[in-house]
Amino acid sequence: MSETECKSYSADESQRQLEEVELQTNMDRIGHKIMVLSGKGGVGKSTVAANLAMSLAKAGKKVGLLDVDLHGPSIQKILGLDGQRAGCQQNGKIMPIRLSCNFCVITLGLFLDSEKDAVIWRGPMKYNVIRQFLKDTQWGDLDYLVIDLPPGTGDEPLNVAQLIGAGTTAVVVTTPQEVAISDVRRSLSFCKSLKVKVLGIIENMSGFTCPHCGRHVDIFRSGGGERLAAEMAVPFLGKIPFDPQIVESGDCGKPFVEKFADSQAARAFAEIIKPIIDDKTENEK
Numbered sequence: 001m002s003e004t005e006c007k008s009y010s011a012d013e014s015q016r017q018l019e020e021v022e023l024q025t026n027m028d029r030i031g032h033k034i035m036v037l038s039g040k041g042g043v044g045k046s047t048v049a050a051n052l053a054m055s056l057a058k059a060g061k062k063v064g065l066l067d068v069d070l071h072g073p074s075i076q077k078i079l080g081l082d083g084q085r086a087g088c089q090q091n092g093k094i095m096p097i098r099l100s101c102n103f104c105v106i107t108l109g110l111f112l113d114s115e116k117d118a119v120i121w122r123g124p125m126k127y128n129v130i131r132q133f134l135k136d137t138q139w140g141d142l143d144y145l146v147i148d149l150p151p152g153t154g155d156e157p158l159n160v161a162q163l164i165g166a167g168t169t170a171v172v173v174t175t176p177q178e179v180a181i182s183d184v185r186r187s188l189s190f191c192k193s194l195k196v197k198v199l200g201i202i203e204n205m206s207g208f209t210c211p212h213c214g215r216h217v218d219i220f221r222s223g224g225g226e227r228l229a230a231e232m233a234v235p236f237l238g239k240i241p242f243d244p245q246i247v248e249s250g251d252c253g254k255p256f257v258e259k260f261a262d263s264q265a266a267r268a269f270a271e272i273i274k275p276i277i278d279d280k281t282e283n284e285k
């Protein structure tokens with residue numbers, strides 16, 4: 001290696017170490033980092049991530065919500081942030097959007113010119129963006145950072161788990177039927193391989209009570225999530241019923257657990273966060 005190459009190598013190396021320290025310092029200010037995973041799309045993962053984060057904030061915790069579903073960011077829509085932009089400071093730091101004094105959000109959607117813009121990125125590009133969101137966002141001191149991830153076990157969950165490292169935890173969202181449940185096994189085995197602690201499984205769209213006649217219907221069957229949790233020896237956090245008001249609030253950008261705070265589904269979210277807050281989710285990693 002020539003002298004010039006050697007100098008440039010050591011400059012790169014010290015820059016890399018500096019960035020590593022910055023990432024670590026930012027993450028050390030956050031008590032709990034929770035990835036929200038799902039085996040497949042459409043099971044309500046982003047809805048659960050947004051309402052889980054919101055429920056923790058309603059319980060008085062300081063919460064950040066990071067959407068790294070880079071190819072299909074929907075948190076912006078769900079929380080009514082369309083048209084808003086994230087602030088960037090001169091030193092390159094990112095200012096999250098603050099929805100209340102103890103709840104802030106970052107999603108790629110806040111950087112795109114239009115929600116129709118397609119993000120066409122390969123692995124290294126995604127890694128850099130996720131790293132920047134974790135390292136350069138001014139999260140401040142948080143009790144919880146809830147991270148919404150794309151379905152499956154691809155680059156994004158891997159990057160997040162590796163960048164955050166020890167202390168990363170996960171909640172896995174599924175619907176009750178067998179076809180969704182079999183994909184969850186992959187999410188659980190992903191967590192096991194990366195030593196990510198599974199806080200538990202949430203069964204979403206679990207049963208529907210007709211608002212007119214009061215009859216209960218298990219549209220996607222029931223209990224699959226609970227059975228899988230028992231089989232895989234991970235905690236079962238609870239069931240969220242199918243509720244058309246969740247669709248309504250998601251479409252009009254009004255956070256569900258705030259708008260319909262007295263609904264059965266909002267109460268289910270309030271129950272689900274209890275073991276998370278009490279940290280009664282001990283299980284084998």
Ligand code: ADP
Pocket residue numbers: 038040041042043044045046047048074204205206240241242243244246247248250251265
């Ligand atoms: P994913 O992130 O898994 O792709 P989303 O959170 O985007 O799924 O949800 C997909 C659709 O399902 C949205 O229209 C959302 O409003 C709806 N949805 C999610 N959970 C429920 C539920 N419990 N009851 C009714 N609709 C729901």
